Amino acid sequence: MKRWALIITGVLILATLAYCKNFFIPYTWHQKMTLEVEVEGQLYTGSSVVEVNVGNSDPITEGLGFPLQFGARGEAAFVELPENKYLFALLSGGPPDSGPKTNAVNIFKDQLPRTGIERFEVLSASQFKRDIPRSHYPLLVTFTDINDPKTVKKVEPDNLSVTFGPGVSLKRITLEITDEAVTEGKIENGFGWWCSLRKKRARLNGKTGPISDNELSNNLGTGSFKIGKCQ
Secondary structure, X not given: OHHHHHHHHHHHHHHHHHHHHHHOOOEEEEEEEEEEEEEOOEEEEEEEEEEEEEEXXXXXXHHOOOOEEEEEEEXXXXXXXXXXXXXXXXXXXXXXXXXXXXXXXXXXXXXXXXXXXXXXXXXXXXXXXXXXXXXXXXXXXXXXXXXXXXXXXXXXXOOOXXXXXXXXXXXXXXXXXXXXXXXXXXXXXXXXXXXXXXXXXXXXXXXXXXXXXXXXXXXXXXXXXXXXXXX
16 A cells, blocks of 8 residues: 555656656746946946746746746855955846846836747847936945945945945946856855845844834845855
């Protein structure tokens, strides 16, 4: 009896795996965001590559109104400027449709089919590159003290000189589909506070409880800088 139960269980597992393999066919692409900042006539750049995948939801999830499932992994792009200053383009906090999972679909939409999962098939096989329009800029931040995450502050993209001083300006932010590997280690290894906060599941100000104000350090978490676990 136990033997038959094991056989039936095995058959069901194999059938489920075969079904999922045929139903959920993901498309994957790597998208590279690059920041270009001019400081007194000299250009500084920084970039990061994020992996995005998308596919059909299983019938239950689709029945709940979510026909597609998205996933992403990678790090926020940042550029190091003189005097140990940094400009970050966060993975969250920008316009509702500006996150890594939907960035490419929105920015390259005029080069993609209007509807259907075929959009992602075209996107994953492309080499598209474009300046990100101002309306889709990610949230830009810096730190008064890069070693203290509580000192995070928002940066206005149209007026970097207010934050970084005279002669500093954002030239452009680009997005491209690339074959380059996903960026790993820059955030985690470069900024010691990231791992510490990640392990605590804390926000940039170190808190873990309910959010009761609009203070930036109390509203940004480690996921804005990297999608993934502390290694």
